[in-house]
Structures are given as structure tokens and as C-alpha cells.
Amino acid sequence: MGTAFDTITFKASSCDGCGKCMTACAEAKQGAARISIVPGTKESSFELAMCRQCGDPKCVMVCPAGALAKDDGSGVVQWDASRCIDCLLCTAGCSYGGISLDSHTARVSKCDQCDGDPACVKACPTDALQWVTAGSVFNKYGDKEDMFVPGLSGCQGCNSELIMRHAMRKIGRNSVLATPPGCIPGMGSVGYNGKTGTKVPVFHPLLTNTASMLAGIRRYYDRVGRKDIVVMALAGDGGTSDCGFHAVSGAAERGEKVLYVCVDNEGYMNTGMQRSSTTPFGSWTSTTPVGEHMRGKSQDAKNLPLIMVAHKCAYVATASTGYMEDLYDKLDKAVEASFRGFSYLHIYSPCPTGWRIPSSKVIEACRMSVDSNFVTLWEYTREGGLRFTRSPDRPIPVRDYVKMIGKYRHLDDAQLDHIQSRVDEQVTLLKRMAAAPAAEPAVI
Amino acid sequence: MSQTVVIDGNEAAAWGAALSRPDMVAVYPITPQSSLVEYLAKFIADGRMDADLMDVEGEHSVLSVLHGACLAGARTYSATSAQGLAYMFEPYFRTPGLRLPMVVSLVNRDSVSPTCVWGGQQDAMTVKEVGWIHMFCETQQEICDTIPIAYKVAEHPEVMLPVNVNHDGNYLSYGVAKVDLPDQAVVDAFLGEKSINWHACLDPERPMAVDPLTGGATGAGPATFVRYRKGLCGGMRAALDVIVEAHAEWGRKTGRHWSPLIEEYRMEDAEVALVTIGSMSGAAKDAVDEARLDGRRLGLVKIKTFRPFPVMQMARALAKVRAVGVVDRAVNFGWNCGPVFQEVLAALYHLPVRVPAMSFIGGLAGADITVEHFAQAIERTLRLAAGETAVEPVWLNEND
Structure with missing residues (x-):
């Protein structure tokens, strides 16, 4: 297995061309800026000229003096001034304008990522530049055993399959896994006709009793001293928020020591995309169709994670596969908390089939949902209260997210305004909760 | 030493359960069962019974937490009546299919509607085709004795089916009579080691998929499903002899001989x-x-x-x-x-x-x-x- 590296990312749609990154770089490096924001092909658009720290760098290949080399640890293409013969072949070899002549020093210069703390990113006022370290997840967990068979029959681009594989790869074999009826067992995790799809003990609870069955398993294993087993669910939003809610609420109230992961794809996708109580306002589903008398779901989504905060669980968090480090960090905390009390992790999970989006756009949809505050990323503990793990400030308009999702195609301005106002309301509420002392999450 | 007490049928059931040493007891109150689970809670609170008490949010979860515990290897007990059984029905139907050797008392009560909280056997008779073994008791003593016998039957490897021990609401649940409580050592010797169904268990040391999807129009599915259904019938058939043997052994150990069938x-x-x-x-x-x-x-x-x-x-x-x-x-x-x-x-x-x-x-x-x-x-x-x-x-x- 290879290595993934931390990297600077550039989101052209957020860049207003202010140039503060270039100034910050020039100051940090006491010379010419090693980053350039240049006019793009469209009006008022901008593109980035900067070293991409290529995996197969052309500059290194063309250098006759061995002055350029890719660092195995950081992935940075390092320039060795003592070896460089100033031939400038590298500048001709790079397609990205990533290495160029610094007229002040009459030598080449290139981005070295400021040793993992890039000045340009810190200076960017619009978050167009970001320092992304998600590759660490791959480095840390890529070699771990995948707990599911290769041939699960999820739809192309299934985000739930991604969540299942990541979660169980991290949690490992010493676990008991409940996958209540829905896409997760539907794609074969509990298997068909005698063949299992999972390497850990796995079962179908009823759609309605996941949390209760887990509670019974945990209580017995605690009773016989096998306290290190992770007893967990990968459940859908319907079984969690609708017909199975009594069991979730009861187990949370009793402080049952289980890990409950709700994979929220905003409806009953496995049975043909029917509405659930977490389906958002305006959404088309097969039971909230679009016609002359109905324009999609006419109620707002139930905010299940906030309801779980009201239960004062040992841990409650929201996560998205758009931000994997955040998700992994929360999985760690959620597993640990599940040995102390009820631990609830709500992962928002776009469904390419049911939401009418191309499978190639799933992760983008995840990110846009978070970037627009349609999805907020936070965590709650009894001791620390509620805390955002990603800032809800400077969101993009919800419209930008909604317009990429086919199930919202029919929305009119009034519906869009309603969604935006509900998103703003949610953020205001969450900010009040985050600002309140831990002892007072009663602001709900 | 056995002990003679004067108790009602619900307490007799609680004693029968306590003597059977379940690991896990799940409870939710319903008339006329309520005092039964109160006795159990008190037994556990007083340390007379070493079981985990799970007082959950409804009968649906009563049976569900016991499913989980049973799949992990626990011996379990609960009790319910009429509306509680109706609310429990979804996991109730699943129990025999999973071949979980559970014992649940039904304190028989007529089912709503018309609204009624009094005795009647409509609850048990409505679920007679589900696959649970059903035994009906005549007296408080028979209740106390039948519960350990029920565990012996349920956990028999040829049976592996859940058992409902029925006793009538009101007449037996609240009616008081003399009951000889058998000595714990006698019940321990009668029941022996707990027998676990390792063909349906959730244990990281024995990883398996429990209850995968079966059936469908073609392939191995329908035949697999038929095998499960026939297997359940086989368990029922085997239970006839096992019930006779269990009652006979109980008679030899306690001196009380009940007609088994x-x-x-x-x-x-x-x-x-x-x-x-x-x-x-x-x-x-x-x-x-x-x-x-x-x-x-x-x-x-x-x-x-x-x-x-x-x-x-x-x-x-x-x-x-x-x-x-x-x-x-x-x-x-x-x-x-x-x-x-x-x-x-x-x-x-x-x-x-x-x-x-x-x-x-x-x-x-x-x-x-x-x-x-x-x-x-x-x-x-x-x-x-x-x-x-x-x-x-x-x-x-x-x-x-």
C-alpha cells in the first residue's frame, strides 16, 4: 500500500481573487510568492498556479542535477539549493506553474507547504484554500482488515457501503453488529441463504427493536465479564427515527452501553425511496410525490441527533463522509463512550439512487451539505456540552447544495426560502447550545 | 430445604422463575401480571435472585432485549398479558423461528375490545399458531413447578423452542393458596447446566450471520426456508416426549407428579x-x-x-x-x-x-x-x- 499525504486544496468557486494568499506567501518566504492566483477562463473566475506535489513529478524527472526529490515522509517535492545548477528545465517541465524563477534571488522557488502549516491557507478569507489532512485516515487504516465481503450489492456510488466498510474496518472483529432491515443488510451484509457478508457476528434485528436487542446483548456480556466487545448498530434513519424510536429512546434513557450509528439517507431507500421523518422539507420521495396538489414533503425533518442530546447520552455526534477525519475522530470517541453509556453517531449519507444524483457527485454532495450548513457537524458530551467540529460560519447558500440534488428539482422560490430559513434557525439554535455552559443544554 | 408458603399465583410464578436462575429478567407492567414483575424486582433488589433486571419501555422491547441476551447466551424470563402480548407480537413471532429457548409467563387476560382487564384466555388462544410451546396451569403450585419444567423443555437440544407458561388472570394471579417451594439445590440438579443454542448466537468468538435472508422464487432460498419451518415442526414433535420426561423427572425429584400433556x-x-x-x-x-x-x-x-x-x-x-x-x-x-x-x-x-x-x-x-x-x-x-x-x-x- 502507498502513502497518502496532506495537501493544500483550492476551491475555485470560493475564490474572489483577493490575492492575500500571495502576499502571505511572499512574507513567509521573504521572496516571491510561490502561489499565484491567475484569472480563469470565465469572467471573474480564478485559478491556482502552485506546486501540486505530484506523485510522479515531471520536474524531478527532468532535473539533470538531482536537485529535486519527492520526500517520502511529507510528499513534498523538495528543492536542494546546493545541488541546483539553475538550468530552469524544471520550470519548463511543470504544467501547473508550480516551480518558477524568483527574480529576487535569481533561483527557482516552489511551495514547500511551510512544513505542514501553510501561510497561504491561514490568510485565505474565503476558505478557497484549505489544508487537508484526510490522507492520514488512509495511512492509518488502509491496511486494516475489511470486515465485509467484496461483492456487496449496494448501488453504484453507495455512501452507506462506504460508511459500513470504514466503520467496521476501524472497529474490528471484537464486535457484534446489528443491521436492521434496510439497504445495509439489503446489500448482503447479513447474507443470503446461509452465506454471510460480514466477518463479525451480524444479525437482522427487527426494524423496530435494534437498540433493545443490542441492550440485551451488552447486558449479558457485561454480566459475564466480556466488557470489551463493541455492541453496535449500523441502522437507517427510518428504523431509528420512526418505528424503532421507542427502543432508541428507551435504551438511551436507561444508559444502555451500546454504539448506535444512524446512517441517514433521508428516507426508506431500500424499499423504493419512501418518506421517513428525517426526509427534509420539499424533498420528492415515492410517498411525497410531486404533482398538482403536492410538491414533495410538506414537513420539516425530525432532528434526531438533537433529540438524542435531550436524552443526555454519553456521546452524540453528527458526521459526514465529506469530512472523513472528523468522522473517524468521532467514531473513536463514540466507541469509547459506548463502554460508558448510550453512544449515538448520526452520519448523513446521500443516496445517489434515491436522491437522483450521479454516483460521482456523492462526496461533493456531502461536502456541499456541510458547507451550506444544511448538515452541521458537531458533538455533544454531558461534560463538555455541544461543540461544533466544523465552523458553521461563512456558509454557502443552501440553494447551491439543493440544486445539485435531483429530488429537489421541482422546488420553487418559496420552498427554497423555507429551507434556507430552517437551516438558519437550526444553526442559531445550535450556536446557542454551543455557547451555553455544559450544565445547561436545556436551551433546546 | 423446601419451604411451605401461602402465596398467590403471580408470586408462585416469580418463585418458579427465581428458582430457575435466569441471567436476565425483562419487565413491563400490565394487569393482571404486574405484581409478578414487582415480586421479581423485589427478589433481585433483595439479593434473593441473581439476575439482571431490565425494566424497559414496553413489551416490544421486553422480548427484544431478551432476544439479544438469549443470542449472547443468557437464560431469560419475562411475563405479560393480553395487550402486552399484542404489543410484543412482532418479536414474539420471531422467537420460535430463531429457536430461542426462552420462558415467558402469560397471565391470561381477555383482549381489548371491548375494554377489559379481567381474566380470559383470548390472549394465548390468539397466538396458538406462532410456534411457542404452551402449557396451562391449574393451581398456584403447578405454576411454580411448571416454570422450571418449562426451562428443561425449552433448552432441550431436540426442542430449542420458547415456552409460554399460562396461568389465568385473577383466579390464579391473585388467588392465594399453599405452595411448597422446592429447594434450590433440587431445582439446580433438575435443570443442570444451561443449554445454549449455538446455532444462533452472537459471539465474536463464533462469528456468524444470524437470520440471513431466505426464500425467494428460485435458487436455494425456498428450500432453505422450508427446512427452517420443518425444523420447527420437528422441535414441536420432539417436545411431546421431552415434556413427558421432564415432568417425570420433576416428580422423582420433588414428589409432585403433574400430568405432562x-x-x-x-x-x-x-x-x-x-x-x-x-x-x-x-x-x-x-x-x-x-x-x-x-x-x-x-x-x-x-x-x-x-x-x-x-x-x-x-x-x-x-x-x-x-x-x-x-x-x-x-x-x-x-x-x-x-x-x-x-x-x-x-x-x-x-x-x-x-x-x-x-x-x-x-x-x-x-x-x-x-x-x-x-x-x-x-x-x-x-x-x-x-x-x-x-x-x-x-x-x-x-x-x-
């Missing part, structure tokens, strides 16, 4: 027989005795084990009589007679001769079935034996 009372030379189930059997036996004093050759068959139905034992017991009167505490809607009556008719079909039978329905909604009611039933059954026909059931408490 059916009890034949004064049937040796009987020309006419009543069939009864549950607590009504005591008054019915008194009525039989009185009829005998009048020179009538009456007998009685009491059903202890209702599922699996002891078809051949019932047929043999009734082979020589000229008429049968079956007394139910529930209604079979559509057939418009008693459900036990229908079962007895099906058993009678195995005889070479046609034995006339008729249905009596009494004791609904807590009504008393008195000796006088049984005397009426006997008179009517004698007329049936004499050639009078009976199309409709007789509703014993209709004119009370």
Missing part, C-alpha cells in the same frame, strides 16, 4: 367427558364428582400442554366416550365456538368412530365458571350423548 380424571369408565384447560379444571372436577354421586359416568380431560397439541393422547382418552363437552375461556371468531373445541374436534378425527362434541364458552372477562355452570354443561353433554344435536356453542355466563 393431558390429565385424565375419572376417565376409566366414563361415558361422557368434559375437556377443560387452566384454573377452571378444579370446579369442573367437583362437578364431575357430583355427577358421579348421581350415578352418571362422567370423566374429565384437562389439557396441560396445548402446544404441541397432544393429538393422539387426546384421541385415545376420548375414544370410548359417547359425547364430549369442551369448555373454553376464549372465542374462535369465524368458527364461532371455542378454540380448544376446534382443537379437540381435530384430534377426534383420528378416531375410527365419530364422537359427538359441543362447545361451551365461559369465564370471559373475569366471569366465574362455577360448579353449577359445569353441572349445566354436563347435563347438556349428556343430552348430546342421548342424540340431541348441538350447533351453536353454549355461553355459560350469558344469563349470569
Whole structure:
């Protein structure tokens, strides 16, 4: 297995061309800026000229003096001034304008990522530049055993399959896994006709009793001293928020020591995309169709994670596969908390089939949902209260997210305004909760 | 040492459960079961019983937490009635299919609607086809004794099925009687090591998929499903012998010998027989005795084990009589007679001769079935034996 590296990312749609990154770089490096924001092909658009720290760098290949080399640890293409013969072949070899002549020093210069703390990113006022370290997840967990068979029959681009594989790869074999009826067992995790799809003990609870069955398993294993087993669910939003809610609420109230992961794809996708109580306002589903008398779901989504905060669980968090480090960090905390009390992790999970989006756009949809505050990323503990793990400030308009999702195609301005106002309301509420002392999450 | 106490049927059930040493007890209160789970909670609180108490948010979860515990290897116990059983139905139906050897007491109560909180067996009779073994008790002592016997049956490797130990709400649940509590060591020796169904377990040391999808129009699915269904029938069939053996062993260890499948009372030379189930059997036996004093050759068959139905034992017991009167505490809607009556008719079909039978329905909604009611039933059954026909059931408490 290879290595993934931390990297600077550039989101052209957020860049207003202010140039503060270039100034910050020039100051940090006491010379010419090693980053350039240049006019793009469209009006008022901008593109980035900067070293991409290529995996197969052309500059290194063309250098006759061995002055350029890719660092195995950081992935940075390092320039060795003592070896460089100033031939400038590298500048001709790079397609990205990533290495160029610094007229002040009459030598080449290139981005070295400021040793993992890039000045340009810190200076960017619009978050167009970001320092992304998600590759660490791959480095840390890529070699771990995948707990599911290769041939699960999820739809192309299934985000739930991604969540299942990541979660169980991290949690490992010493676990008991409940996958209540829905896409997760539907794609074969509990298997068909005698063949299992999972390497850990796995079962179908009823759609309605996941949390209760887990509670019974945990209580017995605690009773016989096998306290290190992770007893967990990968459940859908319907079984969690609708017909199975009594069991979730009861187990949370009793402080049952289980890990409950709700994979929220905003409806009953496995049975043909029917509405659930977490389906958002305006959404088309097969039971909230679009016609002359109905324009999609006419109620707002139930905010299940906030309801779980009201239960004062040992841990409650929201996560998205758009931000994997955040998700992994929360999985760690959620597993640990599940040995102390009820631990609830709500992962928002776009469904390419049911939401009418191309499978190639799933992760983008995840990110846009978070970037627009349609999805907020936070965590709650009894001791620390509620805390955002990603800032809800400077969101993009919800419209930008909604317009990429086919199930919202029919929305009119009034519906869009309603969604935006509900998103703003949610953020205001969450900010009040985050600002309140831990002892007072009663602001709900 | 065994101990003699005076207790009601719910406490007798709680003692039967406590003596069976379940690992996990899940409870949710419902009339007329409530005092039973209160006794259990008190036993656990006082340290008389070493079990985990899970007081959950409803009967659906009562059975669900016990499913989880049982799949992890626990011995479990609970109790419910009527509406609780109805709410529990989804996991209830699943229990025998998973072959979980659980024991749950049903404190029989009539089911809503009309709204009613009193005794009646409509709850148990409504779930008779689900795959649970059903035993019905006549007395407080039989309740206490049947619960350990039920564990022995449920956990038998050839059976591996859940058992409902039924006792009538009100008459048995609240009625007080003398009960000999067996010594713990005797029950321990009787039950032996807990037997776990390792073919359906959730243990990281034995990873498996429990209850994967089966069925479908083609491939291995339908046949797999049929094998599960036939396997359950096989467990039921095996249970008949196991129930007999378990009762016999209980008799040897405690000196109390209960009829395991059916009890034949004064049937040796009987020309006419009543069939009864549950607590009504005591008054019915008194009525039989009185009829005998009048020179009538009456007998009685009491059903202890209702599922699996002891078809051949019932047929043999009734082979020589000229008429049968079956007394139910529930209604079979559509057939418009008693459900036990229908079962007895099906058993009678195995005889070479046609034995006339008729249905009596009494004791609904807590009504008393008195000796006088049984005397009426006997008179009517004698007329049936004499050639009078009976199309409709007789509703014993209709004119009370």
C-alpha cells in the first residue's frame, strides 16, 4: 500500500481573487510568492498556479542535477539549493506553474507547504484554500482488515457501503453488529441463504427493536465479564427515527452501553425511496410525490441527533463522509463512550439512487451539505456540552447544495426560502447550545 | 430445604422463575401480571435472585432485549398479558423461528375490545399458531413447578423452542393458596447446566450471520426456508416426549407428579367427558364428582400442554366416550365456538368412530365458571350423548 499525504486544496468557486494568499506567501518566504492566483477562463473566475506535489513529478524527472526529490515522509517535492545548477528545465517541465524563477534571488522557488502549516491557507478569507489532512485516515487504516465481503450489492456510488466498510474496518472483529432491515443488510451484509457478508457476528434485528436487542446483548456480556466487545448498530434513519424510536429512546434513557450509528439517507431507500421523518422539507420521495396538489414533503425533518442530546447520552455526534477525519475522530470517541453509556453517531449519507444524483457527485454532495450548513457537524458530551467540529460560519447558500440534488428539482422560490430559513434557525439554535455552559443544554 | 408458603399465583410464578436462575429478567407492567414483575424486582433488589433486571419501555422491547441476551447466551424470563402480548407480537413471532429457548409467563387476560382487564384466555388462544410451546396451569403450585419444567423443555437440544407458561388472570394471579417451594439445590440438579443454542448466537468468538435472508422464487432460498419451518415442526414433535420426561423427572425429584400433556380424571369408565384447560379444571372436577354421586359416568380431560397439541393422547382418552363437552375461556371468531373445541374436534378425527362434541364458552372477562355452570354443561353433554344435536356453542355466563 502507498502513502497518502496532506495537501493544500483550492476551491475555485470560493475564490474572489483577493490575492492575500500571495502576499502571505511572499512574507513567509521573504521572496516571491510561490502561489499565484491567475484569472480563469470565465469572467471573474480564478485559478491556482502552485506546486501540486505530484506523485510522479515531471520536474524531478527532468532535473539533470538531482536537485529535486519527492520526500517520502511529507510528499513534498523538495528543492536542494546546493545541488541546483539553475538550468530552469524544471520550470519548463511543470504544467501547473508550480516551480518558477524568483527574480529576487535569481533561483527557482516552489511551495514547500511551510512544513505542514501553510501561510497561504491561514490568510485565505474565503476558505478557497484549505489544508487537508484526510490522507492520514488512509495511512492509518488502509491496511486494516475489511470486515465485509467484496461483492456487496449496494448501488453504484453507495455512501452507506462506504460508511459500513470504514466503520467496521476501524472497529474490528471484537464486535457484534446489528443491521436492521434496510439497504445495509439489503446489500448482503447479513447474507443470503446461509452465506454471510460480514466477518463479525451480524444479525437482522427487527426494524423496530435494534437498540433493545443490542441492550440485551451488552447486558449479558457485561454480566459475564466480556466488557470489551463493541455492541453496535449500523441502522437507517427510518428504523431509528420512526418505528424503532421507542427502543432508541428507551435504551438511551436507561444508559444502555451500546454504539448506535444512524446512517441517514433521508428516507426508506431500500424499499423504493419512501418518506421517513428525517426526509427534509420539499424533498420528492415515492410517498411525497410531486404533482398538482403536492410538491414533495410538506414537513420539516425530525432532528434526531438533537433529540438524542435531550436524552443526555454519553456521546452524540453528527458526521459526514465529506469530512472523513472528523468522522473517524468521532467514531473513536463514540466507541469509547459506548463502554460508558448510550453512544449515538448520526452520519448523513446521500443516496445517489434515491436522491437522483450521479454516483460521482456523492462526496461533493456531502461536502456541499456541510458547507451550506444544511448538515452541521458537531458533538455533544454531558461534560463538555455541544461543540461544533466544523465552523458553521461563512456558509454557502443552501440553494447551491439543493440544486445539485435531483429530488429537489421541482422546488420553487418559496420552498427554497423555507429551507434556507430552517437551516438558519437550526444553526442559531445550535450556536446557542454551543455557547451555553455544559450544565445547561436545556436551551433546546 | 423446601419451604411451605401461602402465596398467590403471580408470586408462585416469580418463585418458579427465581428458582430457575435466569441471567436476565425483562419487565413491563400490565394487569393482571404486574405484581409478578414487582415480586421479581423485589427478589433481585433483595439479593434473593441473581439476575439482571431490565425494566424497559414496553413489551416490544421486553422480548427484544431478551432476544439479544438469549443470542449472547443468557437464560431469560419475562411475563405479560393480553395487550402486552399484542404489543410484543412482532418479536414474539420471531422467537420460535430463531429457536430461542426462552420462558415467558402469560397471565391470561381477555383482549381489548371491548375494554377489559379481567381474566380470559383470548390472549394465548390468539397466538396458538406462532410456534411457542404452551402449557396451562391449574393451581398456584403447578405454576411454580411448571416454570422450571418449562426451562428443561425449552433448552432441550431436540426442542430449542420458547415456552409460554399460562396461568389465568385473577383466579390464579391473585388467588392465594399453599405452595411448597422446592429447594434450590433440587431445582439446580433438575435443570443442570444451561443449554445454549449455538446455532444462533452472537459471539465474536463464533462469528456468524444470524437470520440471513431466505426464500425467494428460485435458487436455494425456498428450500432453505422450508427446512427452517420443518425444523420447527420437528422441535414441536420432539417436545411431546421431552415434556413427558421432564415432568417425570420433576416428580422423582420433588414428589409432585403433574400430568405432562393431558390429565385424565375419572376417565376409566366414563361415558361422557368434559375437556377443560387452566384454573377452571378444579370446579369442573367437583362437578364431575357430583355427577358421579348421581350415578352418571362422567370423566374429565384437562389439557396441560396445548402446544404441541397432544393429538393422539387426546384421541385415545376420548375414544370410548359417547359425547364430549369442551369448555373454553376464549372465542374462535369465524368458527364461532371455542378454540380448544376446534382443537379437540381435530384430534377426534383420528378416531375410527365419530364422537359427538359441543362447545361451551365461559369465564370471559373475569366471569366465574362455577360448579353449577359445569353441572349445566354436563347435563347438556349428556343430552348430546342421548342424540340431541348441538350447533351453536353454549355461553355459560350469558344469563349470569
